[in-house]
Amino acid sequence: MAGTxxxxxxxGSDVSCHDPVFVEEAADGERVSVGGFCNYACLSAYIEDEELTTGASCEWSPT
Incomplete structure (x- = not known):
């Protein structure tokens, strides 16, 4: 894909200039691309800024 x-x-940087990480998620049983990130640092910052881990924990009960 020349020029793409x-x-x-x-x-917003061109991921081809870095060591990119591409993310997909499942929606209605189909894989949907979330997009690409320059590296794990951008992915980590995105997760933190979007608060994607808020409320995302396993249920646990001491009993």
């Missing part, structure tokens, strides 16, 4: 760039979801 993919921008980082977090910072």
């Amino acid at each position: 760039t993919t921008q980082c979801v977090y910072c």
